[in-house]
Structures are given as C-alpha cells and as structure tokens.
Amino acid sequence: MTKVGRIExxxxxxxxxxxxxxVSYGSLAKxxxxxxxxxxxxxxxxxxxxxxxxxxxxxxxxxxxxxSRGIKRKIRMLEKDGIKIINQGGKxxxxxxxxxxxxx
DNA sequence: CAGTTGACGGCCC
DNA sequence: GGGGCCGCCAACT
Numbered sequence: 001m002t003k004v005g006r007i008e009x010x011x012x013x014x015x016x017x018x019x020x021x022x023v024s025y026g027s028l029a030k031x032x033x034x035x036x037x038x039x040x041x042x043x044x045x046x047x048x049x050x051x052x053x054x055x056x057x058x059x060x061x062x063x064x065x066x067x068s069r070g071i072k073r074k075i076r077m078l079e080k081d082g083i084k085i086i087n088q089g090g091k092x093x094x095x096x097x098x099x100x101x102x103x104x
Numbered sequence: 105c106a107g108t109t110g111a112c113g114g115c116c117c
Numbered sequence: 118g119g120g121g122c123c124g125c126c127a128a129c130t
Contacts (some may be wrong), residue, residue: 036111037111037112037127038128044128054111057111058111059110060113064111066112
C-alpha cells in the first residue's frame, strides 16, 4: 500500500460516511490495516477540505479529538451536519449514537 | 539511519 | 468515572 493509496482509501471510506454521522480513528485504522495514530497523522498531513470531510472523524471515546485548522472549526462543522455535541464538564463530547458502523 | 513526536485506543490504577 | 501509561504507525528532525 503506497502513501497515496492509503490516502485514497481513507478518502473513499470517508465519503461513505452518511450525513449526520461520524467515525472514530480506530475504525478507519482497522479498515486500512494501520494504527489510529497513523490515521490522524495521514489526515493532518493531507487535509483537503474540498474532498475530505476530516471533521467527521472523532475519538472513539466520544471526545472531539483534534483539528489542524482549529478544534472550534471542527465542532462547528459537526453541528452543521446535525450532530449534537454535549458539554461534559467543560469538555465537548459527541454522543455515541452518532457513530457510524462500517459494514465490511 | 535512529530517536521523537503526534488529529488515538485500550488497559490499569 | 477520571487520569495515567503503554503500544501502535507514519512523518519529522
């Protein structure tokens, strides 16, 4: 699997994410056969908002995670997709019910 | 080429 | 339930 190969794969998968749903880094990692850290690394180094809605990728524990262009921006995007974000002790978290289950 | 870091996940305390 | 530690892969220095 080449560099661009992984990127294209992740792009394809992300495009499959239904509106109003999110996925965890771990899910993508499993599909790509890599580690969650690697997924995050690839995304931040290949941020292409025109084709890759990376804001739909969150931590498995429901926390927002990170975003190169500002976590605030990510949250805004998620809410725009109809995803409700709960304020848990000052920490923003996403409800588990918004997690999309990939059907292999 | 080798050591560190980082958009995480899971286990343990 | 919250916080800390280790393991994971890829990119950077």
